[in-house]
Amino acid sequence: MTNTDLFVSNMYKEVIKQYDEVSEFINLDSNIRERLKLPQRALTVTFPFRRDEYDEVETVVGFRVQHVLSMGPTKGGIRYDADVNLGEVTALAILMSWKSAIVGLPYGGAKGGVAIDPNPLSRTEKQRVTRRYTAELLPVIGVDKDIPGPDLGTDEQTMAWIMDTYSNFVGSPQPGIVTGKPASLGGSITRREATGRGAVAIANAALEKEGKEYKNSSIVIQGFGNVGRYAALDSFERGAKVIAVNDLGGAIYNRDGINIPELFKYIAKNKSVGGFEGADKLDDDILELDCDILIPAAVGGVITSNNAENIKAKVIVEGANSPTTLSADKILKENNVMIIPDILANAGGVTASYFEWVQNTQNYLWKEKELHERLIDVLTSAFEEIWIISEKNQVDLRTAALIKGIKKVAAAKLTRGLFP
Ligand code: NAD
Numbered sequence: 001m002t003n004t005d006l007f008v009s010n011m012y013k014e015v016i017k018q019y020d021e022v023s024e025f026i027n028l029d030s031n032i033r034e035r036l037k038l039p040q041r042a043l044t045v046t047f048p049f050r051r052d053e054y055d056e057v058e059t060v061v062g063f064r065v066q067h068v069l070s071m072g073p074t075k076g077g078i079r080y081d082a083d084v085n086l087g088e089v090t091a092l093a094i095l096m097s098w099k100s101a102i103v104g105l106p107y108g109g110a111k112g113g114v115a116i117d118p119n120p121l122s123r124t125e126k127q128r129v130t131r132r133y134t135a136e137l138l139p140v141i142g143v144d145k146d147i148p149g150p151d152l153g154t155d156e157q158t159m160a161w162i163m164d165t166y167s168n169f170v171g172s173p174q175p176g177i178v179t180g181k182p183a184s185l186g187g188s189i190t191r192r193e194a195t196g197r198g199a200v201a202i203a204n205a206a207l208e209k210e211g212k213e214y215k216n217s218s219i220v221i222q223g224f225g226n227v228g229r230y231a232a233l234d235s236f237e238r239g240a241k242v243i244a245v246n247d248l249g250g251a252i253y254n255r256d257g258i259n260i261p262e263l264f265k266y267i268a269k270n271k272s273v274g275g276f277e278g279a280d281k282l283d284d285d286i287l288e289l290d291c292d293i294l295i296p297a298a299v300g301g302v303i304t305s306n307n308a309e310n311i312k313a314k315v316i317v318e319g320a321n322s323p324t325t326l327s328a329d330k331i332l333k334e335n336n337v338m339i340i341p342d343i344l345a346n347a348g349g350v351t352a353s354y355f356e357w358v359q360n361t362q363n364y365l366w367k368e369k370e371l372h373e374r375l376i377d378v379l380t381s382a383f384e385e386i387w388i389i390s391e392k393n394q395v396d397l398r399t400a401a402l403i404k405g406i407k408k409v410a411a412a413k414l415t416r417g418l419f420p
Contacts, residue, residue: 004038006012009087011241011300014326015094019098022369022402025395032193032410036097039090040108040163044137049129061115062133065093066146068108070412073144073355075179075350076110077151078158080129084113088300092321096350098393098405099343102407104381105354110146118153119248130158141166142363143176149353150180150226152299156192161187164234179353186360190371191352195272196230196297197372198348199237199340203293203317206340206397215239218257220291220313223298224244224273227319227346229264229296236260240293244286247298250274251282253289259316294419296323303328310377313335318342333396343405344386361405 096109100239181187202404249272297319308328390400
């Protein structure tokens with residue numbers, strides 16, 4: 001075992017393999033190449049957690065990883081998931097660095113996680129986990145140091161508890177400590193919808209390049225959480241047919257298109273899409289359905305060498321982080337499937353977070369419409385640049401996006417120079 005093995009996970013290996021390939025392609029300075037493989041800071045915490053039944057106390061493990069601190073504060077979500085580990089959080093923090101750089105934000109990448117299954121947690125249990133985890137992170141987070149946001153298993157309410165806990169320790173209200181907060185605390189509705197809507201806006205721009213129309217496409221979405229549901233709503237509003245969606249509670253299919261606003265009303269009461277009257281129950285594997293566009297928007301590692309050959313979609317829009325393994329990526333490329341990579345497709349989240357953070361720290365009041373227009377402008381401009389890189393270098397969109405992101409981060413580090 002080497003000193004750096006503690007950062008290794010399957011996801012980390014994949015992220016570094018991609019990074020190595022692109023670094024080689026752009027002939028990246030060898031010193032910087034090695035440096036960017038490891039995070040600058042990684043905090044592991046453990047804390048006691050009491051379930052609602054008073055007699056049960058567990059020890060929970062959490063992480064916060066900050067990859068690059070050269071360009072500004074670090075930024076990245078916090079996920080609650082039983083399988084979270086340091087290697088996964090590190091991989092996601094690295095991806096956040098490339099993602100922020102791609103859309104030109106003054107952030108380095110970070111990520112956090114608590115190794116706990118959020119699904120069985122009551123509201124009070126989740127609140128206790130969140131407050132104690134936040135207290136443990138106090139030495140490393142801050143409005144101009146590291147700004148968390150939501151991710152898998154966390155939501156606006158979780159961000160509100162983080163803000164409240166942090167503000168209590170600091171002694172004054174600190175809305176800028178997190179993004180993705182409720183609107184009543186300075187959060188923006190744009191943030192809630194940004195990742196899903198941003199993914200669709202980029203997919204729309206990509207289809208236009210190929211002379212196709214998003215609005216006439218059939219869409220399949222895996223996951224109906226924050227990302228999946230707004231991707232579905234935006235697709236519906238554009239006139240596309242969302243023919244299938246699923247979540248942990250069930251899967252539904254309607255060849256004529258699911259009425260997404262009705263589905264929103266349904267899940268507000270039922271928590272899962274399963275059982276929705278406006279569609280049939282789906283028994284087939286949702287990823288392998290015949291459709292124009294597949295949007296994996298749930299968890300990582302779902303498209304692998306085992307199912308890549310069976311994917312029938314012509315375009316994959318990676319709403320989730322790392323949904324496609326590298327081996328699957330190669331198979332899909334051979335089958336001429338266009339992949340809009342996660343670091344571009346779901347960059348709407350961090351972009352809208354940046355707007356929210358600027359509003360909080362500068363006390364600006366921007367209108368939602370203005371924010372939405374800015375968001376789409378930033379994302380489609382980033383897409384255009386990546387498209388040009390991909391054409392110029394004859395590479396796929398993932399490689400092109402990585403070229404842009406890695407070059408930018410490396411340039412910032414090289415320009416700052418070595419300390420001491
Ligand atoms: P979420 O917790 O709000 O929703 C996740 C959804 O996926 C839920 O509907 C859940 O039931 C479903 N799900 C989980 N496992 C599943 C499985 N195996 N099959 C089918 N459905 C499953 O999470 P989210 O915020 O929507 O994030 C989804 C993905 O997008 C994650 O990979 C996250 O890292 C990524 N992401 C999110 C944001 C954001 O702004 N929320 C930004 C960038 C990337």
